[in-house]
Amino acid sequence: MTKVIIALDIMGGDRGPHVFSSAVTKILSEFPFVHIVLCATESSANDLITKVPSHLRAQLSVEACEQVVDMQMKPAFALRKMKNSSMRRALDLVNNQLAHGCVSSGNTGALMAMANYVLKTLNGISRPALVSSLPTRKDKKVLLLDLGASINCDAENLLQYAVMGSVLQQSCGEVDSPKVALLNVGEEDIKGNSVIKHADALLKECAGLDYIGYVEGDDIFAGEVDVVVTDGFTGNIALKASEGIAKLVIEEIKSLTKETFVARCLSKFMLPLLKNLYQRMNPDQYNGASLIGLRGIVIKSHGNASAEACYYALKQAISEINLSVPDRIRTKIEKELLEH
Amino acid sequence: MTKVIIALDIMGGDRGPHVFSSAVTKILSEFPFVHIVLCATESSANDLITKVPSHLRAQLSVEACEQVVDMQMKPAFALRKMKNSSMRRALDLVNNQLAHGCVSSGNTGALMAMANYVLKTLNGISRPALVSSLPTRKDKKVLLLDLGASINCDAENLLQYAVMGSVLQQSCGEVDSPKVALLNVGEEDIKGNSVIKHADALLKECAGLDYIGYVEGDDIFAGEVDVVVTDGFTGNIALKASEGIAKLVIEEIKSLTKETFVARCLSKFMLPLLKNLYQRMNPDQYNGASLIGLRGIVIKSHGNASAEACYYALKQAISEINLSVPDRIRTKIEKELLEH
Incomplete structure (x- = not known):
């Protein structure tokens, strides 16, 4: 299986970053071809890593970020001012092809605004x-x-x-x-x-x-x-x-x-x-609502998601990456909506 | 208790007029002050009456109608062409103060259009x-x-x-x-x-x-x-x-x-x-959704309502009649929305 890289923003959810630790552990042991980039403040990332069994840590890396988009932040503000946030960095990794897809349990409005801005919609999708x-x-x-x-x-x-x-x-x-x-x-x-x-x-x-x-x-x-x-x-x-x-x-x-x-x-x-x-x-x-129609894979995990729910969101990302969902949508849109 | 007269359109529902017979029986024996005017074709009304115990029949009368609004009929058509229907007659009885309220399980769109036309909305309600x-x-x-x-x-x-x-x-x-x-x-x-x-x-x-x-x-x-x-x-x-x-x-x-x-x-x-x-x-x-904001009481019973559901719809009508709901709405609307 080809390597699959997921950018994971562990910061924004209601339950705090630790809720992802068992989900990450389970995903990494079940899917040895998966690599997860933790987008987080340095301390939160380290906290999480210590909870992952050491033999799996090679499948983890950290994208350290200073900013965190909180649940109350307005989307327009987050878009303008949160360029160094874990959420934005996860999307940037996808956009720069350093990750195949990203998962975030942060502020939905901010995630949608940022994803739209960073990744852009596919041709033919408004x-x-x-x-x-x-x-x-x-x-x-x-x-x-x-x-x-x-x-x-x-x-x-x-x-x-x-x-x-x-x-x-x-x-x-x-x-x-x-x-x-x-x-x-x-x-x-x-x-x-x-x-x-x-x-x-x-x-x-x-x-x-x-x-x-x-x-x-x-x-x-x-x-x-x-x-x-x-x-x-x-x-x-x-x-x-x-x-x-x-x-x-x-x-x-x-x-x-x-x-x-x-x-x-x-x-x-x-x-x-x-x-x-x-x-x-x-x-x-x-859990794991997909934000589709973009030039990249973005999975929104519920803000209040449990560890199990986080696992399903990550699994959804892996599935969409393996199936190249954005490519398939692009092809279908070109065939059905743009060729006429 | 003052006499309460309910006009009951038994024709339009999915299950046929007979579904109302046990509901009518139960209501008439529980509420001796209630009188029900069956709006129906003559044969359907008679069918229903035979199923009601004879000692309760004095609480029933019939408004014989030739037309029936069916479930597929467009509201505009029903409004224009169904002036002799059981549904329209039930609303006319309310409008002419010969009934205190009406219940119908017929075509919702037609009922709303007719009720609006016949009864008109209260002052201040669009x-x-x-x-x-x-x-x-x-x-x-x-x-x-x-x-x-x-x-x-x-x-x-x-x-x-x-x-x-x-x-x-x-x-x-x-x-x-x-x-x-x-x-x-x-x-x-x-x-x-x-x-x-x-x-x-x-x-x-x-x-x-x-x-x-x-x-x-x-x-x-x-x-x-x-x-x-x-x-x-x-x-x-x-x-x-x-x-x-x-x-x-x-x-x-x-x-x-x-x-x-x-x-x-x-x-x-x-x-x-x-x-x-x-x-x-x-x-x-x-069951028994109320169509409120009109100058009369109209209860919509679900088209597929069971006998028990029909009973609740009739009960809802009795309750709104006893509480003079349209008067109360008019008073509140005048106080809150029209006096400014």
């Missing part, structure tokens, strides 16, 4: 999109995008999201001909605002996509489609509302197991089952 | 909103609006939704000073599009509301706020996405109970627990 894989009621996953990279978007943007999502689901998701749908408030042709209707017309004309039309909010998780396309405002809210209700249901089940005597007795049997459920629903394994 | 009560992680419910009455909306509309939601939560939800929040993609002031930011400014100025600022999608179900305000596109998708994931989690639990031997043995103990959970999460009890 804006990058944040995309993540989610569970469905069938035995497969669905990609939802945009999850909030841009708040306002037009029909052309939605078309580009559809093409990018389809490529990602084809490569990382291993779906031959991904079914793509537009998120709307009804399945009938008359539903939706003018942007949606225009996007629907553009998608119908796009020969290289298996576009199936509109789906509603509950269809995201039905497992009938592989890619669901929407604007960043709606996508972000749909995703978070779903996380909210999933948390509610799971808490509810846990509290039910405590309510009755029989349930309390059963709870020791039920706990492994619940754990099993958690495993499949676990937001951790859906 | 558009009605569809609102429903949802479960939270605390021991209370939250109101989410708009769920799709209008797709596009401006800051003034959002302000009006906030006032209406607050009144509804205060009267039907019995919350003294409801906490109102705007749904956004982040809690920071810099987040969101221009409509949201403008609405935020208007809400901050509105003295009669306990406005707490922005909340994100997962906060809808956290139980920290009483009313969550958003546009109809986002609200509809947030609601349905949540329904989708809740269905997924519950199916997942059910299938887990079948997977292992121990689980299979436990399932007969677990089923009552699951039933209990269902009960609290049951979308049926959240």
Whole structure:
């Protein structure tokens, strides 16, 4: 396997840099061809290194940075003033081809602004999109995008999201001909605002996509489609509302197991089952939202991600690097959107 | 108790008129002061009446209609051509003060268009909103609006939704000073599009509301706020996405109970627990979305509602009638939005 270099910004997350140590250890031992460049203040990098078994340390190097983009910083400020930050340095490494991709759990707005500025979008793509894989009621996953990279978007943007999502689901998701749908408030042709209707017309004309039309909010998780396309405002809210209700249901089940005597007795049997459920629903394994449409690979790990979640974000980076996702998107965009 | 007259359109739902028979029976025996006017074709009305115990039939009358608005009909067509439909007749009864409120499980788009045309909005309200009560992680419910009455909306509309939601939560939800929040993609002031930011400014100025600022999608179900305000596109998708994931989690639990031997043995103990959970999460009890902001009471029962769900929709109508919700909204709107 060719060497894979990942620039990892360990600074910005809510839980502090140490949360990455076990994820880094696990990745380096599982994937001996992976090299990680820790983008961090010198002390944080050293702290982390001491927690990684010594025989793996040869797969690590440090890009020492003085600045840290914090979670409250405005994107425009971070872009202008944080040129020596761990986040910016990780992106620079990708841009200078010193890393094949980067992972950050820092401030999402700042990461998107910086990534856009440093890496630039691919030819034919106006804006990058944040995309993540989610569970469905069938035995497969669905990609939802945009999850909030841009708040306002037009029909052309939605078309580009559809093409990018389809490529990602084809490569990382291993779906031959991904079914793509537009998120709307009804399945009938008359539903939706003018942007949606225009996007629907553009998608119908796009020969290289298996576009199936509109789906509603509950269809995201039905497992009938592989890619669901929407604007960043709606996508972000749909995703978070779903996380909210999933948390509610799971808490509810846990509290039910405590309510009755029989349930309390059963709870020791039920706990492994619940754990099993958690495993499949676990937001951790859906960590590692990809910022796609750029000339480089950028993975956004959740700010509050656990060690396990950080592991999945790194794995997502490795997968996108091995599959050359940006190249595949470029090729598809050229074929579907630029040749006409 | 004063007599309460409800006009009930039993025609338009997906499951056919008969689904209402047990709901009607239950309501009439529980609430002897309620009278229901069945708006239906003569044969459907008679069918239903035969299923209601004879001692309750004095509480029923029939408004025989020749036309039925079907689920696929476009709102504009229904408005122009369906003047003798059960749906229209139910609204006419409310408008002519022959009923105190109406319930329909028919075509939502048509119902909203007709209700708006027949009943008109209250002074100071530009558009009605569809609102429903949802479960939270605390021991209370939250109101989410708009769920799709209008797709596009401006800051003034959002302000009006906030006032209406607050009144509804205060009267039907019995919350003294409801906490109102705007749904956004982040809690920071810099987040969101221009409509949201403008609405935020208007809400901050509105003295009669306990406005707490922005909340994100997962906060809808956290139980920290009483009313969550958003546009109809986002609200509809947030609601349905949540329904989708809740269905997924519950199916997942059910299938887990079948997977292992121990689980299979436990399932007969677990089923009552699951039933209990269902009960609290049951979308049926959240049936009966109110179309508020009109000069009359209109309850939209889900098109695919079960008999139990129809019961809750009727109960919601009784509650809004007893509390004179439109009068309360008018008073609050006059005080908060028109006196300045």
